Amino acid sequence: MFPIRHTASRGLITISPLLISIFSAGTHAEQARQLPEMTVEGESVAGPAIFQIDLEQAPVTTPDAAELLRRAPGANVNRNGPLTGIAQYRGMYGDRVNVQVNGMNITTGGPNGMDPPLSYIPRAQLESLEVIRGIAPVSSGLETIGGTMKATARTSHFNSGDSFTPSADVSVGGATVDSSYTLGAFGALANKNHRMHIYGSKEKGDDYEFPDGKVRPSEYDRKNGGIGYGFQDNGHEVGLNYRHNRTDDTGTPSLPMDIDYIDTNIFESEYNGAFGAYDVHGQVFYNDVDHKMNNYSLRNPPMPMMTRQNKSSSDGLGYRVDAGFALGAGRLLLGTDGQLGKHDATVTDPINNPNFYVEAYNNVKRNAFGAFAEWEGNIASNWGLLLGGRYTRVNSTSGDVSHFMAGMNPAINTLQTQFNDADKDNNQNNFDLVAKFDHDYSSRLGFNIEAGIKNRAPSYQQLYLWVPLQSTNGLADGKNYVGDIDLNKETAYEAGLGLDWNTPRGYISPRIFYRYVDDYIQGTPATDPTVIMVSTANGDPNPLQWSNVDARLYGIDMNWGASLSSHWSLDGVISYVRGKRDDISDNLYRIAPLNGSATLSYTRANWWVGLEGVAYARQDDVSKTNDETESAGYGLANLRGGIELMHNLAINVGVENIFDKQYQNHLSGINRVADSDVPVGERVPGAGRNYYATLQYRFN
Numbered sequence: 001m002f003p004i005r006h007t008a009s010r011g012l013i014t015i016s017p018l019l020i021s022i023f024s025a026g027t028h029a030e031q032a033r034q035l036p037e038m039t040v041e042g043e044s045v046a047g048p049a050i051f052q053i054d055l056e057q058a059p060v061t062t063p064d065a066a067e068l069l070r071r072a073p074g075a076n077v078n079r080n081g082p083l084t085g086i087a088q089y090r091g092m093y094g095d096r097v098n099v100q101v102n103g104m105n106i107t108t109g110g111p112n113g114m115d116p117p118l119s120y121i122p123r124a125q126l127e128s129l130e131v132i133r134g135i136a137p138v139s140s141g142l143e144t145i146g147g148t149m150k151a152t153a154r155t156s157h158f159n160s161g162d163s164f165t166p167s168a169d170v171s172v173g174g175a176t177v178d179s180s181y182t183l184g185a186f187g188a189l190a191n192k193n194h195r196m197h198i199y200g201s202k203e204k205g206d207d208y209e210f211p212d213g214k215v216r217p218s219e220y221d222r223k224n225g226g227i228g229y230g231f232q233d234n235g236h237e238v239g240l241n242y243r244h245n246r247t248d249d250t251g252t253p254s255l256p257m258d259i260d261y262i263d264t265n266i267f268e269s270e271y272n273g274a275f276g277a278y279d280v281h282g283q284v285f286y287n288d289v290d291h292k293m294n295n296y297s298l299r300n301p302p303m304p305m306m307t308r309q310n311k312s313s314s315d316g317l318g319y320r321v322d323a324g325f326a327l328g329a330g331r332l333l334l335g336t337d338g339q340l341g342k343h344d345a346t347v348t349d350p351i352n353n354p355n356f357y358v359e360a361y362n363n364v365k366r367n368a369f370g371a372f373a374e375w376e377g378n379i380a381s382n383w384g385l386l387l388g389g390r391y392t393r394v395n396s397t398s399g400d401v402s403h404f405m406a407g408m409n410p411a412i413n414t415l416q417t418q419f420n421d422a423d424k425d426n427n428q429n430n431f432d433l434v435a436k437f438d439h440d441y442s443s444r445l446g447f448n449i450e451a452g453i454k455n456r457a458p459s460y461q462q463l464y465l466w467v468p469l470q471s472t473n474g475l476a477d478g479k480n481y482v483g484d485i486d487l488n489k490e491t492a493y494e495a496g497l498g499l500d501w502n503t504p505r506g507y508i509s510p511r512i513f514y515r516y517v518d519d520y521i522q523g524t525p526a527t528d529p530t531v532i533m534v535s536t537a538n539g540d541p542n543p544l545q546w547s548n549v550d551a552r553l554y555g556i557d558m559n560w561g562a563s564l565s566s567h568w569s570l571d572g573v574i575s576y577v578r579g580k581r582d583d584i585s586d587n588l589y590r591i592a593p594l595n596g597s598a599t600l601s602y603t604r605a606n607w608w609v610g611l612e613g614v615a616y617a618r619q620d621d622v623s624k625t626n627d628e629t630e631s632a633g634y635g636l637a638n639l640r641g642g643i644e645l646m647h648n649l650a651i652n653v654g655v656e657n658i659f660d661k662q663y664q665n666h667l668s669g670i671n672r673v674a675d676s677d678v679p680v681g682e683r684v685p686g687a688g689r690n691y692y693a694t695l696q697y698r699f700n
């Protein structure tokens with residue numbers, strides 16, 4: 001996202017400094033600097049519609065930005081590897097959550113979710129990470145059934161003068177638990193008309209330690225960088241940005257293979273400007289991904305002759321044009337957007353069998369086109385309304401596939417022929433509706449109520465996986481899956497209630513929600529004997545097939561805090577969600593258990609210290625269908641601190657998991673690697689005691 005978005009008037013409402021200081025948990029120096037820029041898109045009156053994660057409290061050495069989601073109410077992360085964090089919000093994850101990077105939807109390249117959107121902004125380059133609370137406005141994305149999150153990378157900003165002023169930022173960090181280091185650098189040059197910047201980061205870590213040994217493979221190696229330019233004159237601004245990501249050997253112990261490399265180019269362009277009473281915004285972006293993964297570079301294959309490699313490539317083109325203008329006691333935003341994605345993936349065996357190949361996906365296309373209208377304003381004194389409607393058309397199709405065994409193996413031949421003879425088009429019409437009411441009961445108490453209908457068309461894996469494989473966008477349940485070309489879209493009916501109570505001494509913002517999902521897409525036991533035969537030969541006699549079922553998700557999440565004295569404060573987050581099938585008696589898979597965290601902070605002008613407690617309850621509401629195992633609860637303690645040594649030099653230090661506790665987070669996957677200190681079939685344990693330090697130098 002380009003900086004003009006922070007000041008443009010298209011539906012952005014600056015919230016009061018009081019609310020900002022209340023809802024941003026920490027009150028650290030870094031954050032205080034960012035406060036004046038903060039705006040809220042969405043609700044207008046009572047409470048924070050967006051939860052902005054406090055980056056200052058979290059170490060720069062955490063390589064994966066998705067890890068920070070645990071700090072937002074209702075949010076969490078499904079972890080399959082150190083750089084492979086899949087965003088979860090209120091029990092939905094993967095394609096269901098609209099995760100935007102600089103306002104873009106990245107067309108990711110890993111058919112098993114190895115490069116989720118947040119993997120494209122390394123922690124060291126992250127400027128902000130926001131979670132829209134509750135039902136996401138229809139303007140926030142094409143498909144937002146599971147909510148919207150926004151990650152924004154550092155960028156350059158215009159200043160007020162004619163002469164160019166430089167600014168720079170360098171950070172260095174290290175952590176003991178995985179012997180890792182992080183390097184980040186950002187430089188910018190700007191005047192009132194031009195701005196330009198260049199940036200880069202590198203992170204490298206070894207297999208991390210837990211109290212009983214090491215998790216193998218959990219090493220990582222990522223380089224990410226780019227350049228950007230912006231021009232503004234007379235109220236019009238254009239921005240351009242190019243980013244390149246190169247991930248090399250990185251473990252994903254919960255998946256059948258590890259990352260060999262991920263090579264991604266991202267091109268962004270954006271326009272903002274005013275035409276009379278109309279604020280116009282447009283963006284066009286493109287990305288391509290070249291990706292290889294295998295089961296022999298970082299681990300031993302399950303059997304010596306079973307070496308496998310998967311090469312995949314994807315590219316995506318996205319656009320958006322919207323215009324906002326005053327209408328009644330509010331503003332109307334009209335827009336159109338689109339996302340065109342293409343995917344290919346082929347499994348080979350370059351080590352033991354050069355003839356081996358399976359086209360898992362060939363020339364798969366998923367094109368979404370949308371249009372929306374959203375009005376936001378006051379409908380009475382102390383009553384605010386956001387009302388939006390959207391239509392999105394999603395067209396998916398696939399090319400023909402082939403398998404090297406089709407000529408010899410009648411079962412594979414049957415599956416291949418069935419798929420190639422089928423009409424592979426799947427077209428969906430999604431109508432979304434959202435209404436959010438806000439009521440200011442008093443200056444300290446506000447209520448909100450919201451309802452929405454949201455849709456999601458099936459993902460390409462759910463439609464076009466024709467041969468039983470573990471290709472599920474990172475479910476990591478160890479099951480073979482096949483798709484179904486005739487899947488219907490999912491439709492969620494959701495309602496939520498919340499209140500925001502703020503006083504100078506404390507605040508609390510609970511939200512409760514209930515969501516019924518008609519035609520929820522879930523793997524159910526495959527019944528086609530040919531599928532079962534091929535899957536059995538492939539190691540899983542009980543494959544699943546993507547199907548439309550029904551589901552319910554409900555829960556409560558909140559942030560809260562208390563100001564204990566002028567220097568002491570206590571802030572926390574609690575999240576609870578329950579996910580159930582509605583057609584049979586079963587639970588949804590990989591749902592975060594009840595969890596919470598609280599930080600006791602002591603803050604002075606130039607330094608702060610925080611003692612953080614994190615607690616997860618046991619999860620015994622597990623999915624029988626996905627053979628999900630239960631997990632035990634646990635508690636962790638972390639100690640963090642920061643100091644500004646000089647005006648421009650800051651040091652952050654900390655120790656995480658102080659008591660070196662052995663624990664397994666429910667959302668970390670099941671270990672599939674034999675040559676690890678974790679038994680195969682056990683949930684991957686969390687990291688042991690970790691000391692970290694980062695040093696950041698800013699020049700501006």
Ligand SMILES: [Cu+2]
Binds near residue numbers: 114291292
């Ligand atoms: Cu992959």
